[in-house]
Amino acid sequence: MTAPATAVRNEKSQAQVELCSVRVGKTMFGVPIGHILEIVGSARPQPVPLAPDYVGGLVHYRGDVLTTVSLRQLLGLPPCEGAQDILVLESQGGCFGLLVDSVGEVLTVSPADFEPNPSILDRRHSALLAGAYKLKDHLLVMLDPERLDPMRLAQEMAER
């Protein structure tokens, strides 16, 4: 279990955690704000023929060309019509964009509310998700940018 959320809990259990909430399909996901470089609204990535399925396309970002990962595709949801928002994330492999339906607000959660992935979660999803926070009326499912890095996804695909 290497989720940043856990790490935070281990270090200072009472410290509050700041998360950016994003929506994909009907689910709310949380991304630790420390990993977010920028949020690009309503982008239309340029598709890349013959690219792996999870690649959402290319976008122009500050003079560079950024590869995006489609969270919808990773979760097995049908592709989204229209513009999507992009979280520009920083991982060890460099920068990449995460395509989500919409970006919500920044939430402050307490590490005490964190739960790891349940054991009944299928393998595909448990590889992507990093536990969840129990909010008042719903769950905020955690995403770990390192696990969504296109390079890492490519490796996983190759191993499968």
Next chain:
Amino acid sequence: MDELTREFLIESQEGLDRMERCLTDLETRPQDAALLGEIFRSVHTIKGTTGFLGFKRLEKLAHRGENLLGLLRDGKVAASRGVITGLLHLLDGLRVILKFIEADGCEGTGDDVALIEELEVLHAPAGDAERVSIPASGPPVLQNGPSPSTGLKPAPAPAAPSSASPVTAAESSAPSAGPQIVPDLAAEQCAAGVPAASDAGKPRTQAGASTAESTLRVDVTLLNRMMNLVGELVLTRNQVLQATAADPKMTLLSRRLDMVTADLRESVMKARMQPVSNIFSKMPRMVRDLSQSLGRRVHLEMEGQETELDKSLLEAIKDPLTHALRNALDHGIEPPEDRKAAGKNPEGLLKLRAVQEGSHVVIEVSDDGAGIAVEKVRDKAIERGLITPDRAALLGERELLQLIFLPGFSTAARVTNVSGRGVGMDVVRTNVEKIGGKVELDSRAGKGTTVRMRIPLTLAIIPALIVRSLNQSFALPQGSLSELVHIPPERAGTAIEWIESAPLYRLRGRLLPLVFLSRLLDPSRACHLAPDRDNFIAVLDADGRRFGLVVDGLADPEEIVVKPLSAVLKDIGLYSGATMLGSADLALILDPGSIALKANITMNSEEEGAAQVEESDEAAKAEFLLVEVSGRRAAVPLADVLRIEQLPLSRIEYIGYRPVLNFEGHLLPVEDSGGILAPAAEVQSVPSGTDCAQIIVVVCRDGGRHVGIVVSHVLDVAAGTDLFEAGTGTQAGGVTMLKNRVTGVVDLGGVAPLVQGEPAHEAWAQSAEVMA
């Protein structure tokens, strides 16, 4: 590391580079006092500054060198081969220590053991060498000695009379005494007219005062950043130009932006340019060492040293160039006896030449050696299974030579050491192609071999044709595009011929394998030409593999800024990068080489392609572009035609009465002898909505400049026949026989340069008149 030390390192390295150049020159001109002075100054500067900075060991070594150089300069020692070799080794020694300083920042800390060892090796054998030196003084056996040190010390002894030897001996027997002795010598040198040793910087500053004040050292990373930013600016400019094209109020502003951007781009690119002499200067030393160890006698000639190339490209061609030179020495130039036997000058000639040709720099390595034995190449290739004997029998000499570049070929040659040539030629090719260049090989048995590398001037911004497929834009680098074939809708059904599942197009009587881009990118697509619209085939030449890429549509060519792709997308193996278009869309840059590989365009077609390229090259000399100018026919030499542009009349601007065209950021004088522009402008002035009159401009090369010629129509490409005047038999200039009609050839030189600002199309008009 502090600023002072860094500066010292850079200066010293430059000094040593200069010294190396001078040393190899010295070999041919041993009496040249200016050269000796230059070498002396390099070492002297290092010595002085090291003392100042406290690098004791470096100082000691430099002292020794200065000592010897002083004797040389005073004429007490002659600049024999041995001495020069010794000095070259001193140079190596100094470089090693400088590297240490560069790595550790300080001479005495860190991994000091190796350094001391290096120095002790340099010190110790002096005494022994004294004894050895006399037998060793003659032939250049010394250079091949196992350690550099043996070369260093004996050098002064043979040539130096009694006065020099004791100093060397004293130094070696009692290293501590060295510094005391040498200052005396240094003082002596000062008296002899060399600037004071205490102020090391002085002599150099004096020498290069004029340049030093007007130049500035700039960090390469900063230059790279500037280049990136300029790339951004070019993209933004493209977008602004497209967005404001319709708005007359913005035209002036956007034109200005266009010009400034082009200028800025050129300046930044220029700032990154370095003369090829930066790497050429390393070659004499290498050639010298290598020719001695190989027992060859070689004269190296270098030409075009001032030719400039982007710094990153310069770095990239260093290895291929070294490789090519090595090949020339090792396999090209024969040993002196063989040369004598063959009736050649025992001294081989090795030529290194750089010249700029358009947007490329051509670097040539040629030797007058044995050449490549084509039969050996063929046998080797057959033996390695790279080609079938039947196939080989069909190949011409030139095609067979190209086999040398195949990866399997070179490995075989290296392992068995049988082949006449070709060690690592695939490495040369791979490296050069990596930076978008091309390698050609020419060889004649017994006469010599030429390796020609064509390197693009810059990497970051390249001209590209934008093509459409799957409703997306893709960029196709112009470098590999040889021509475009237009297939109108009515021919769509018949244009393509099939051998089973392989689509082929008959291009000037030869079958061209076709690749459908849409099918390549989306395997669910079918291979056929759309019957309801125009189809285009881009004829590509990727590393000699020639094929046609069928695209759905064409857009304008653009200058694109290459952006790298993430590893995941690079692994697809079709795209070499991505770019932003003027329309603000992203476009993937197609890699013709990978497409050829992916589509299985194999060796067979490669050779056919090579043959065809060769043929067309030869034919191009006599081919003309047939154009019509206001009802008259005229011919433009095809080799001079860069591009045929159809553009809106509004793109033509005027300097006084002179029409000019801003073409890719460069101003072209436009020749309008047919008076096409004026009536077109009248049509234009009639407010007919946004419909803009289109004109056709043939952009031609005339020597170093480009000119545009306005024509009514482009008719055809045809081979011309020279005409001879009846009776005299002299060749008629300015006219040619095209399609059985005498046609005037456009005199490109007659187009007045812009600076004169005076229209002078008489010459052209005359030549066009002839065919009437």
